[in-house]
Amino acid sequence: MYAVIKTGGKQYRVAAGEKIKVEQIAADVGQEIVIDQVLAVGNGADLKIGTPLVSGATVKATVVAHGKHDKVRIFKMRRRKHYQKRQGHRQQFTELQIGAISA
Secondary structure (H helix, E strand, O other): OEEEEEEOOEEEEEEOOOEEEEEOOOOOOOOEEEEOOEEEEEEOOEEEEOOOOOOOOEEEEEEEEEEEOOOEEEEEEEOOOOEEEEEEEOOEEEEEEEEEEEO
């Protein structure tokens, strides 16, 4: 059984037992959260698609860790204008262990 969930402005296809990295969620490590924004639920050939959400469907997940992704380096330059700008960014994430999917 799998589900398509929406969190942090992005969509993820998840199944029970998987670990995923999503945009940072304000929750403590070890805390169980319930994601109720479920866009689709599938079980083999059977697929239930919501309009836009599947009513009554939830995904339970446990927060495993918080962290930062690898650094993304930004370099801007204008040729012949003596302009160079260097910048870096590390996006924060929350790692989730997917538990039960109920539809």
